[in-house]
Amino acid sequence: MLLFTPGPTPVPESVRQAMATQTLHHRTPEFEAIFKEARERLMKLFGMDECVMLASSGTGAMQASVLNLCKHKALTVNAGKFGERFGKIVTAMGKELVELKYDWNTPASLEDVKKALEQNSDIDTLFIQVSESAGGLRHPVEEIATYVKSVNPNIMIVADGITAVGVEKIDTTNIDALVAGSQKAFMLPPGLAMIGLSSDAVERIGSGVDYYFNLASEIKKQQQNTTAYTAPTTLIIGLNAIFDEIDKEGIDALYRRTEARAKATQSALEALGLTIYPKTPARSMSTVIDDDAEAIRKLLKTKYEVNIAGGQDHLKGKIFRINQMGLIPVNESVWVVNAIEMALSELGRRPFDGLASRTFNDIYFKEI
Numbered sequence: 001m002l003l004f005t006p007g008p009t010p011v012p013e014s015v016r017q018a019m020a021t022q023t024l025h026h027r028t029p030e031f032e033a034i035f036k037e038a039r040e041r042l043m044k045l046f047g048m049d050e051c052v053m054l055a056s057s058g059t060g061a062m063q064a065s066v067l068n069l070c071k072h073k074a075l076t077v078n079a080g081k082f083g084e085r086f087g088k089i090v091t092a093m094g095k096e097l098v099e100l101k102y103d104w105n106t107p108a109s110l111e112d113v114k115k116a117l118e119q120n121s122d123i124d125t126l127f128i129q130v131s132e133s134a135g136g137l138r139h140p141v142e143e144i145a146t147y148v149k150s151v152n153p154n155i156m157i158v159a160d161g162i163t164a165v166g167v168e169k170i171d172t173t174n175i176d177a178l179v180a181g182s183q184k185a186f187m188l189p190p191g192l193a194m195i196g197l198s199s200d201a202v203e204r205i206g207s208g209v210d211y212y213f214n215l216a217s218e219i220k221k222q223q224q225n226t227t228a229y230t231a232p233t234t235l236i237i238g239l240n241a242i243f244d245e246i247d248k249e250g251i252d253a254l255y256r257r258t259e260a261r262a263k264a265t266q267s268a269l270e271a272l273g274l275t276i277y278p279k280t281p282a283r284s285m286s287t288v289i290d291d292d293a294e295a296i297r298k299l300l301k302t303k304y305e306v307n308i309a310g311g312q313d314h315l316k317g318k319i320f321r322i323n324q325m326g327l328i329p330v331n332e333s334v335w336v337v338n339a340i341e342m343a344l345s346e347l348g349r350r351p352f353d354g355l356a357s358r359t360f361n362d363i364y365f366k367e368i
């Protein structure tokens with residue numbers, strides 16, 4: 001079965017092997033060397049001054065950012081499940097919330113952010129997804145961050161890059177915290193969350209708040225190549241193995257291939273007469289809105305051995321999402337669009353003529 005859901009993503013064989021080595025104690029020079037290597041590689045990938053790794057799913061890092069960076073009032077962008085989650089965390093942590101709400105196919109607008117800041121001069125932190133995975137939407141994060149900093153450089157910008165870090169190069173000039181998670185673009189099993197931090201963010205964190213998610217105590221320990229509590233050693237070993245895999249061709253090659261694959265997939269789907277759901281598609285996944293979404297998904301799983309994701313909440317049964325994150329063999333991506341074409345033929349939508357794989361190949365190999 002090909003796993004083509006936008007998280008979890010398949011773990012490369014070499015990485016699984018690296019994680020199958022004997023248990024290491026986390027308070028040893030051996031593990032500290034591994035931790036140091038992972039930390040340095042992460043900071044380089046984030047393009048940021050500091051980073052922390054947390055033993056939690058991505059949501060833990062979202063919560064840690066709310067707790068440690070937002071003083072009392074947050075602006076959040078809700079264009080899907082994950083933007084909605086930032087709002088829920090803000091409220092659960094007892095902070096004030098101003099939420100910009102959008103359809104799940106619609107990116108946040110700079111105008112709305114402007115208005116919200118004018119009406120609420122006490123907003124101290126903005127929370128936004130780079131790629132909102134609920135609909136496969138790309139928000140104009142860099143543009144919004146640049147604007148917010150020009151108005152008030154004290155407003156912290158927290159970007160959820162769980163389906164964006166490792167997918168495309170993100171300009172972190174105006175971003176203070178960039179959140180990532182192991183089971184999406186990092187191609188690892190779930191359980192490791194990572195946050196890239198600006199020096200301004202480190203300053204804002206100060207002595208930190210909370211206990212388990214106190215970022216000040218983590219920063220202090222992690223600068224010494226250890227963690228405040230037991231580190232997820234296996235996942236950090238896996239993280240270095242992922243970087244080894246990526247470094248074979250370099251990160252820029254991964255970005256280029258991901259972009260080419262996303263473009264080729266989108267063109268192939270459109271050639272079949274399908275409709276791309278988001279107005280500004282993220283490169284992390286390809287999302288189609290279609291009345292037959294569930295029937296297509298079911299045929300893919302039962303007949304063609306491809307597991308793609310559906311939609312949630314009001315989009316349940318209405319969309320399907322195809323992963324583009326990670327080191328995906330191109331033959332697998334071609335098979336996925338071909339399988340969708342076969343499914344459409346079986347549903348009586350259009351006769352199979354190989355158009356999807358042809359379109360994919362035309363675009364992908366021209367781009368690459």
Ligand SMILES: *Cc1c(COP(=O)(O)O)cnc(C)c1O
Binds near residue numbers: 160161190
């Ligand atoms: C998956 C995801 C999360 C949540 O991560 P968990 O690891 O499930 O806690 C947050 N944001 C985005 C954009 C995601 O795709």
